[in-house]
Amino acid sequence: TLHSGRVHPDELRTSFALAMSHMYKNEVPLYGNLVHIVQSENNEILMSNSNTMPPDSRERLTLERHGAIRLGKAEELYTVRRIFALLGMQPVGYYDLSVAGLPVHATCFRSIDTKSLAVNPFRVFTTLLRPELIRSPAAHDLALQLLQRRNIFSQELLRMLDVAEAVGGQLRVEQAEIFICEALRTFSWAPLAEASQTEYQLLQAENPILADIASFRTAHINHLTPRALDIDAARAAMAAEGMPVKDLIEGPPRRKWPILLRQTSFLALEEKIQFKSRDTPPPFGEENAKKNVGNLVDGSHKARFGEIEERGAAVTPAGRALYDKLLESSMHEAGCQRTSPEAVDDTFRAYPDTWDELRKQELVYVKYSFTGKLPSSALLASELGKPVVSPSIIESLIEDGYLGTSPITYEDFLPFSAAGIFQSNLSRNSKPLQVGESQQAARQADMVGLEHALGCSVIDPDVLYARAQEESLESSLLNLKSL
Ligand code: OOG
Ligand code: NI
Numbered sequence: 001t002l003h004s005g006r007v008h009p010d011e012l013r014t015s016f017a018l019a020m021s022h023m024y025k026n027e028v029p030l031y032g033n034l035v036h037i038v039q040s041e042n043n044e045i046l047m048s049n050s051n052t053m054p055p056d057s058r059e060r061l062t063l064e065r066h067g068a069i070r071l072g073k074a075e076e077l078y079t080v081r082r083i084f085a086l087l088g089m090q091p092v093g094y095y096d097l098s099v100a101g102l103p104v105h106a107t108c109f110r111s112i113d114t115k116s117l118a119v120n121p122f123r124v125f126t127t128l129l130r131p132e133l134i135r136s137p138a139a140h141d142l143a144l145q146l147l148q149r150r151n152i153f154s155q156e157l158l159r160m161l162d163v164a165e166a167v168g169g170q171l172r173v174e175q176a177e178i179f180i181c182e183a184l185r186t187f188s189w190a191p192l193a194e195a196s197q198t199e200y201q202l203l204q205a206e207n208p209i210l211a212d213i214a215s216f217r218t219a220h221i222n223h224l225t226p227r228a229l230d231i232d233a234a235r236a237a238m239a240a241e242g243m244p245v246k247d248l249i250e251g252p253p254r255r256k257w258p259i260l261l262r263q264t265s266f267l268a269l270e271e272k273i274q275f276k277s278r279d280t281p282p283p284f285g286e287e288n289a290k291k292n293v294g295n296l297v298d299g300s301h302k303a304r305f306g307e308i309e310e311r312g313a314a315v316t317p318a319g320r321a322l323y324d325k326l327l328e329s330s331m332h333e334a335g336c337q338r339t340s341p342e343a344v345d346d347t348f349r350a351y352p353d354t355w356d357e358l359r360k361q362e363l364v365y366v367k368y369s370f371t372g373k374l375p376s377s378a379l380l381a382s383e384l385g386k387p388v389v390s391p392s393i394i395e396s397l398i399e400d401g402y403l404g405t406s407p408i409t410y411e412d413f414l415p416f417s418a419a420g421i422f423q424s425n426l427s428r429n430s431k432p433l434q435v436g437e438s439q440q441a442a443r444q445a446d447m448v449g450l451e452h453a454l455g456c457s458v459i460d461p462d463v464l465y466a467r468a469q470e471e472s473l474e475s476s477l478l479n480l481k482s483l
Contacts, residue, residue, distance in 0.1 A: 005172050005173065006167075006170035006171065006172055007170060007171055007172070007173055007176040008088075008170065009086060009087055009088030009116075009169065009170070010088055010111070010116050010119040010120060011119075012086060012087050012088070012171070012176055012179075012180070013087040013088050013089065013111070013119075013120050013122055014063075014119070014120045014122070015176070015180055016087055016122075016180050016183065016184075017063060017064050017067075017120065017122040018063070019180050019181075019184055020064070020067060020184065020187065020221065020224065021035075021063075021064050021224060023184055023187075023188060023221075024067075024221055024224050027188070027189045027304075028269065028304055028305075028306065030243070030266065030269065030306060031223075031224065031306040033241065033243070034226075034238065034243070034266060034306040034308070035062065035226055035306075037234070037237050037238055037241055037243075038062065038226050038227075038228050038234050038237075038308055039062045039226075040237075041228065041229070041230070041233055041234045041237045042061055042062065042227075042228065042229045042234075045229045045230055045233070046061075046229070060120070061227060061229075062226055062227070063120065063122070063226070063227075064122055064224045064225060064226055065121060065122065065123070065225050065226060065227045065309055065311075066122065066123045066124065066125060066224070066225045066309065067122075067123075067124050067125070067221050067222075067223065067224045067225065068124065068125040068126070068127070068221070068222045068223055069124060069125075069126055069127070069187060069219050069220075069221055069222060070104070070126075070127040070128075070129075070209065070212060070213045070219065070222055071126065071127065071128050071129065071213070071219050072128075072129050072143070072146075072147040072150075072213045072214055072219075073128075073129070073147045073148075074128070074452070074453035076128075076152055076219065077126070077128050077450075077453040077454055078453060078454065078455050079153055079158070079161070080109075080126060080186075080219075081109075081454050081455060081456065082161050082165070083157075083161065083183055083186075084109040084124065085169065086161070086164050086169055086170075086171070086179070087109075088111050088116050089109040089110050089111060089122075089123065089124065090109065090110070090111075090112050090459055091107040091108070091109055091126075091454055091456065091458045091459065092107065092108050092109070092110050092112060092411075092412060092458065092459045092460075092461050092464065093107060093108050093412050093413070093458060093459070093460070093461045094106075094107060094445070094447040094450060094458050095107065095108075095125075095413060095415045095418060096415060096444065096445040096446075097127065097415065097418065097419060097422065098130070098133055098444040098445070099415060099416070099419060100416075100418075100419030100420075100422060100423060101207075102207065102209055102419070102422060103129060103130050103131070103133035103134050103206075103207060103209070103210060104127045104128060104129055104130055104133075104209060104213075105127070105128060105130055105445070105446060105447075105449075105450050106125055106126055106127040106128065106418070106450075107126055107450060107454070107458050108123050108124070108125055108126070108412055108413055109123060109124045109126055110122075110123035110124075110411055110412075111123075112459060112464050114468050114471070117409075117411060121409075121411060123411065125413055125418065127213075128450060128453060129143070129147075129210070129213050129214070130446065130449070131143060131144055133444070134206055134207075134210065135206065136202075136205075136206050138202060139202055139203055139205070139206035139210060142195075142199055142202060142203060142214075143203060143210055143213070143214040146194055146195055146199070146214045146215065147213075147214055149194070150194060150217050152186050152217070152218055152219050153186055154182050154185055154186075156178065156182045157179070157182035157183060157185070157186065160175060160178060160179040160182060163175060164179070185218070186218060186219055187218065187219060187220060187221045188218055188220060188221075189218065189220040189221075189304070190216070190217060190218060190220075191271065191272060191273040191274060191301075192216075192217070192273065192274050192276075192296070193215045193216055193273055193274065193275045193276065193299075193301070194215060194216060194217050194276065195211075195214070195215040195216075195275060195276065196275050196276050196277060196278040196297070197275040197277075197297050197299055199215070199278075200215050200275060200299070203215060208302070208303070209422065211301075212301070212303040215301075220304070221304075222303060222304055222305075223265065223304060223305045223306055223307050224306065224307070225263070225265075225306075225307040225308060225309050226308060226309075227308070227309060227310065227311070228308040228309065228310050229310070230310070231249055231262050231263070231264065231308060231309070231310035232249070232254055234308050235249060235264050235308070238266060238308075243266045244266055244267045245264065245265070245266055245267070246264050246265050246266070246267060246421075246424045247424070248264065248341060248420075249262050249263065249264045249341075250262065250263050250264065250414070250416075250417035250420045250421060251263060251414055251417045252312070252323065252344075252348060252351070253341065253344050253345045253348050255312070255348075255351075255353050256353050256354070257312070257313065257353050257354065257355055257358055257407070258310065258311070258312025258313065259312040259313045259315055259319070259323070259351075259358075259364065259410070260311075260312055260313070260314075260315060260323065260410045260414060261309060261310075261311050261312070261410055261412075261413065261414055261417065262309065262310045262311075262312070263307055263308065263309040263310075263417060263421065264307070264308060265305045265306060265307035265308070265421060265424070266305055266306050266307075267305060267424065268302045268303050268304055268305040269302065269304060269305065270300050270301075270302045271300060271301050271302065271304065272298065272299075272300055273299055273300060273301045274296040274297060274298055274299065275296065275297040275298075275299050276296065276297075277295040277296060277297050307421065311409050311410050311411075312407070312409075312410060313358070313364040313365070313407030313408065313409070313410060314364065314365045314407070314408045314409065314410040314411070314412075314461075314465045315363055315364050315365070315410070316362055316363060316364060316365060316462075316465075317462060318361075318362055318363055319358075319362075319363035319364055322350075322351060322363065323351070326347050326348050326350060326351060327344075327347075327416060329347055330343045330344045330346070330347035330348070351363075355405075355407075358407075359405055364407055364408075365407070365408040365465040365466065365468065365469045366405050366406070366407070366408065366469055366472075367405065367406050367407065367408045367468065367469065367472045368403050368404070368405055368469070368472040368473040368476040369403070369404040369405075369406070369472065369476055370402070370403065370404070370475075370476040370479035370480055371401055371402060371403065371404045373400075373401050373402050374483055375402060375480055375483060380481065380483075384477070384480060384481050389477055394473070397480070402480055403476055403480075408465055408468050408469060411461070411464075412461045
C-alpha cells in the first residue's frame with residue numbers, strides 16, 4: 001500500500017480507528033475494560049468452535065466496528081464529510097431521530113464497496129443538530145450563539161484536507177500522521193465547557209443531547225463499539241463484571257439466522273467537568289470583572305459510554321418492512337414505549353428463521369459464490385449460454401450445487417435502535433419514545449437539509465446491497481461459464 005508513497009484510504013481508516021480507540025480508552029478507562037471483556041468472551045467462543053472463522057478475520061475481530069459523533073452546525077458536517085472521504089467513508093443512509101423526540105438527524109459514514117468493507121468496516125454514526133426543532137427560543141438562540149463561536153477544526157487539519165484533495169485524496173505517510181493527529185483533536189474530549197453552568201442547564205432542560213452538542217469546544221466521540229460474536233453472552237459478562245449495563249439489547253431478538261443489527265451498551269458515565277463562570281456578576285470594579293472571567297465552576301456531564309454490537313444479514317426492503325411491522329406491533333403489544341424482550345421474541349416468531357425461507361421469500365440480500373462443481377457441457381451450451389440467466393435457472397443452479405449462497409452483512413444502523421441507545425443515555429427527565437410519535441415525526445424528516453449541509457447526497461444503502469448481490473452473482477456465473 002505504501003507503494004507510491006501514498007497511504008490508501010482503507011489503511012488510513014484503520015490507523016484512524018486504532019488511534020481513536022486508543023484515545024477513547026484513555027479518556028474513558030471503563031471503555032478499555034469493556035474491550036477486554038468482549039475480547040475474552042469472543043476468544044472463548046472461538047476456542048469452543050474453532051472453525052467458525054478464518055485466522056485473518058480473527059485478528060480484526062476486536063477492532064472497533066463503529067463510533068458516534070454529534071455535530072452542531074452545517075459547516076461542521078461539511079468538513080467532517082471531507083475528513084471521512086480521505087478515510088474512504090461516504091455518507092450512507094438518512095436517520096430521522098425526531099422520531100425519538102430528539103432535535104437531530106444523522107447519516108452513517110462508511111465504506112461502500114465490498115473490498116474496502118472487508119479490509120475494515122469501521123463506520124461513524126454522525127448526528128447533526130436541527131435548531132428548528134428546538135422548542136425553547138432561549139435554548140435555540142443560546143445554542144446557535146455557542147456553536148457560532150466555536151471552530152472544531154485546527155488550521156493544520158484544514159490545510160491537510162486541501163493538500164489531500166489537490167492530489168486526488170491520498171496523503172503521503174508523514175502527512176497522514178499529521179492528518180490523523182489533527183483529526184483526533186476534533187473528536188477529543190476536554191472537560192471544560194464553553195458554556196456557563198446556567199447556560200448548560202438551559203440547554204439541558206430542552207434536551208440533554210442539545211447540552212452535549214452545544215456546550216463544548218470539540219465534537220467529542222460519544223462512544224465506540226467493538227464487535228461481540230455473541231452479544232447476549234458479552235452483555236452477561238459485562239454485567240458480571242459489575243458494569244452498569246443498558247436494560248436491553250436493541251434490535252431484533254436472538255435468532256438462528258441473525259438479521260440487521262443488535263446492540264447494547266454500558267450506561268453513560270457522570271464525568272467531572274468545569275464551566276465558564278460568565279454568569280456570576282463581578283462583585284465590584286473592572287479589575288474583578290476580568291479576574292472573574294478566569295474562574296471556573298465545578299460540575300458534571302453525562303453523555304459518553306461504551307457499546308457492543310452484533311451484525312446479521314442485510315434485509316431487502318420487503319425484509320425491512322416485515323422487521324418494522326413486527327417491531328411496531330411488539331410495541332403495541334407491550335402497551336408502552338419500551339418493549340419487553342419476551343414480547344419481542346413472541347412477535348418475531350413471524351419472521352422466517354431458516355436460510356432457505358429468508359432467501360426464497362427475498363427477505364435478505366444474497367451473496368452468491370461458485371462452489372467449484374463443474375457444469376456439464378450440455379448445461380453450458382443451453383442455459384448458461386444465454387445472455388440473461390433467468391431466476392428459475394439460478395434457483396436450479398443453487399439446488400444442483402453449482403452456486404452457493406450466504407448472507408450479506410448489514411453495514412448500517414437502525415433508527416429505532418439508535419433512538420433507544422440515545423434514550424437510555426439521557427437523564428431521567430428526558431421524554432420517553434412513544435409509538436404514535438413515529439408517524440407524526442415521519443413528516444419531520446429533512447433529508448434535503450442534511451444533504452445541503454453535507455454538500456452532497458446521501459447514498460441509498462439498498463442500492464449498495466443490491467449491487468453487492470448482483471456483482472456476486474455475475475462473477476459466480478462468469479466463473480461457472482469460463483470452465
Ligand atoms: C448515536 C446513537 C446511534 C447506534 O449504535 O445506533 C448509534 C449517539 O448516541 O450519538 O451509535
Ligand atoms: Ni452506536
